[in-house]
Amino acid sequence: MLGENTNSPDDDLYDIITMAVHPTNGKVYAGSFLEGLLQIDGEKIVRFDEKNSSLNNTVGDAIRTRVSGLAFDKDKNLWIANHLAEKPISVLTDKGEWQSFKPNCAETQLHQVGIDGNGFKWFVSSSSSNGALVFDAGDLKNPSDDRCRLINTSTSRLPTNQVNCLAVDREGYVWLGTAKGIVIFECGGSIFDNNCKGELRIVEQDGFLDYLLSTEEILSIAVDGGNRKWIGTKNGLFILSADGRKTVGRFNTLNSPLPGNSVQAISIDAKSGKAYIGTENGLVVLQSEAVEAKIFHLGKKMEIYPNPVPPSFSGPVAIRGLARDAVIKISDINGKLVFETKAVGGQALWYGKDFQGNNVRSGVYLVFSTSNPSLIGFSNPDTSVGKIVWIGRED
DSSP, X not given: OBOOTXXXXXXXXXXXXXXXXXXXXXXXXXXXXXXXXXXEETTEEXXXXXXXXXXXXXXXXXXXXXXXXXXXXXXXXXXXXXXXXXXXXXXXXXXXXXXXXXXXXXXXXXXXXXXXXXSOEEEEEOSSSOOEEEEEOOSTTOGGGOEEEEESTTTSOOSOXXXXXXXXXXXXXXXXXXXXXXXXXXXXXXXXXXXXXXXXXXXXXXXXXXXXXXXXOEEXXXXXXXXXXXXXXXXXXXXXXXXXXXXXXXXXXXTSSOSOSOEEEEEEETTTTEEEEEETTEEEEEEOSOBOOOSSOSOXXXXXXXSSBOTTOOSOEEEESOOTTOXXXXXXTTSXXXXXXEOBBTBEEXXXXXXXXXXXXXXXXXXXXXXXXXXXXXXXXXXXXXXXXXXXXXX
């Protein structure tokens, strides 16, 4: 079914709660919890609802078209959570074709959309008994091959059916945030097997072993360019290592510019590393050290800023254009190793300190970067080199 782009948006469109940007053409899609889906292409704006798309109006509230989640898949198809509709899942293909689905799991209270490494669609449920739903449409032209599964306390290791949020990380794994911590699904293609129940990860907290953030209500999750997890709770922001086993940072109103401790939304620009954090008292932007990267370096010569480093500079030197999680070695001009670190995504920071924490002397320093062998193998490493001119700031 092709959508006829004839429906104009009202001047008073309400409750925009979700947005997605087309990965190549830049069109912006905005979902309203009352009046359907907006497609914004420069100055041209089109509204989709039950009249010109496969979106359904709300059962029991026939004047509302509730769009509650958006996500693009690898084929640039836009998947849509159509809350409380008879067919609560819709897709707008990259060719402009519409199709809706009614999963046999009989769950329609869908919010948010995440697409895992196998292309399966995950939805948060606002139902009190059905924590999350995973759906596989298979061949879009073959309705008989659709699959779905409810993820709840009866079918998984969820500690509660109150699932508030989800995120898909850079490995394609799914992180579900609940009222009692986080459950991680790393089952790959076997998610529809009932033996895939997710993992309540055991970590050390304050000297004791416990399930990951089990005492926190998780309100939001985002993944940065280094695959680290940013976790919003009612008690502030946690930044976790890629596997979730280490807490990299913890921020609240007492130790950071956060305007409130209830972190309700997080959005990260993976290219710049900027994290936009929404709280009950407003928004704050935090510059992260992590930026997205591929497993190879962007070029044989890395980007370094500032360079040369002036005596008055007090911040870190940013080294970019690196392979993902690359190993960085810094030596003086005579080849003596002074520092070693690992990139977070495609960026590493150096504060001009040696292994003992002392400021390095003025001079020229060589930077060597090698790709992560766990991603590219040991036999043919990808490398990049650079140099830093450091002026002053000596002990």
